[in-house]
Amino acid sequence: xxxxxxxTLGRELHTIASGLRIPALPDLAQxxxxxxxxxxxxxxxxxxxxxxxxxxxxxxxxxxxxxxxPMPQPVPAPTGTxxxxxxxxxxxxxxxxxxxxxxxxxxxxxxxAGGDAWLAxxxxxxxxxxxxxxxxxxxxxxxxPPAISPNGDYVAMIVTDDNGATLTGFDTASDGEGFGGVTxxxxxxxxxxxxxxxxxxxxxRVVAQGLESGVLxxxxxxxxxxxxxxxxxxxxxxxxxxxxxxxxxxSPYLAQLSDAGELTRVRDLPVxxxxxxxxxxxxLVIAPGGTLGGEVTSIRSLEAQTVDATEDTTLTAxxxxxxxxxxxxxxxxxxxxxxxxxxxxQTQRITRCSVLLARCVLVDAG
Amino acid sequence: MIDRMTSSAPAPTFEEYAEVGWPSLYRYAYxxxxxxxxxxxxxxxxxxxxxxxxxxxxxxxxxxxxxxxxLTNTYLSSRRPKARRLELLTDELPEPRAVAxxxxxxRMVLWPHVQSLPPRQRAVVVLRYYEDLGEQEIxxxxxxxxxxxxxxxxxxxxxxxxxxxxxx
Numbered sequence: 001x002x003x004x005x006x007x008t009l010g011r012e013l014h015t016i017a018s019g020l021r022i023p024a025l026p027d028l029a030q031x032x033x034x035x036x037x038x039x040x041x042x043x044x045x046x047x048x049x050x051x052x053x054x055x056x057x058x059x060x061x062x063x064x065x066x067x068x069x070p071m072p073q074p075v076p077a078p079t080g081t082x083x084x085x086x087x088x089x090x091x092x093x094x095x096x097x098x099x100x101x102x103x104x105x106x107x108x109x110x111x112x113a114g115g116d117a118w119l120a121x122x123x124x125x126x127x128x129x130x131x132x133x134x135x136x137x138x139x140x141x142x143x144x145p146p147a148i149s150p151n152g153d154y155v156a157m158i159v160t161d162d163n164g165a166t167l168t169g170f171d172t173a174s175d176g177e178g179f180g181g182v183t184x185x186x187x188x189x190x191x192x193x194x195x196x197x198x199x200x201x202x203x204x205r206v207v208a209q210g211l212e213s214g215v216l217x218x219x220x221x222x223x224x225x226x227x228x229x230x231x232x233x234x235x236x237x238x239x240x241x242x243x244x245x246x247x248x249x250x251s252p253y254l255a256q257l258s259d260a261g262e263l264t265r266v267r268d269l270p271v272x273x274x275x276x277x278x279x280x281x282x283x284l285v286i287a288p289g290g291t292l293g294g295e296v297t298s299i300r301s302l303e304a305q306t307v308d309a310t311e312d313t314t315l316t317a318x319x320x321x322x323x324x325x326x327x328x329x330x331x332x333x334x335x336x337x338x339x340x341x342x343x344x345x346q347t348q349r350i351t352r353c354s355v356l357l358a359r360c361v362l363v364d365a366g
Numbered sequence: 367m368i369d370r371m372t373s374s375a376p377a378p379t380f381e382e383y384a385e386v387g388w389p390s391l392y393r394y395a396y397x398x399x400x401x402x403x404x405x406x407x408x409x410x411x412x413x414x415x416x417x418x419x420x421x422x423x424x425x426x427x428x429x430x431x432x433x434x435x436x437l438t439n440t441y442l443s444s445r446r447p448k449a450r451r452l453e454l455l456t457d458e459l460p461e462p463r464a465v466a467x468x469x470x471x472x473r474m475v476l477w478p479h480v481q482s483l484p485p486r487q488r489a490v491v492v493l494r495y496y497e498d499l500g501e502q503e504i505x506x507x508x509x510x511x512x513x514x515x516x517x518x519x520x521x522x523x524x525x526x527x528x529x530x531x532x533x534x
Contacts, residue, residue, distance in 0.1 A: 005527055017393040017396070220511070
């Protein structure tokens, strides 16, 4: 059929809309109509006073130093106390998944969260995601773990079927609407070249990589793929974070990735076995290189530093406890939460640590 | 939808706005959901949300854009059957839904297929070809990037062309 789709669309939509019989305006008078603000000038005055006070505080701070410094990034002020309430971020404790303080039915291995969304691995080897406590199953065969973007807006995954592997994903904000798919080489597990979803960024770009192959996929813009073995040879993307992509293993660094597949080094990172960046991209916590190998199931301490490496601290689990391996997660830009286990591995609790207070406490959770 | 003529004009009361804005709100809702019952429900939900926040919305430069975004988000976040989740953009449409016989809709070439598009694609199509919005305005309404709008529109048009190609 030979028609101008865009012209026809416009004409048909306008025809339908103009022919509609419009129902009566609903009566919303049962509720009191919000009253206009009667004190805008008072609010404005209060705002002015607040600005003056803040300006004075900052001016005092600058005068106290030897020379003017750039305005620091806003870092939460330490409160002096550590809340013992249940974590705000989803967590798994003793095979139970908790979201918004409520247990999600089932037995679970792990959960990863971004923004309001989460992505969890259930003990029956299925993957689920959600916003809030209702879980949605990812109805596809996944031979490698999916990934969630740091802001939680997107999930990317490699779906396997009889025809091969497809790199695909979906938008968690629109209730799981998919963003298409491209065929990828899944690699060979026996050769150690399996391709994993390494990263999905906050703007929906996807990196899938193995030791011998790698692609950047741009599903939300051009839909094209870029061969990373040509544009970033020898570079292995580890994950997406709020501060950028973590790249490399022997000399890791934070990087920005262009749509052309080029990685630009932003800053060096410490050698690590695990690295997690806080949601606002201000702090990172690492398990230093060599600390998580072998049969290690818990670790006594973690190293934290600001992403710009101007501050650092050590987070030590409460006495008699150890951080359960690879289960820690940032709750916000100050607090890290993690399951902790006793030395005999028999008892589990949740701890909350503050990087500003350099202290961890057990919390009431689970 | 009505827009504020100038930023210095006094904010309309909710009643003033609703009286004039209701028909266009309803038409937009109908084009998204494709039936009167859901359209009325969607437009009414949006109006109710606006009513509760009118103190803020009424002072916006363009209240209509605010409501359009509210309606779009309500539409996209409303619960859909599980089968619609994780749908892939295959550029192939499912069979078009049956429409009521006898009306002008029967003679439409694309409208039946528009109703079978995934919700986000349909929203982009309606915003672009009915509301006549540009990419940035659509991105604002959907709360996404211009690139996402462009990609979504591309997939929608490709799917529509494929659908009518099958019929010929």
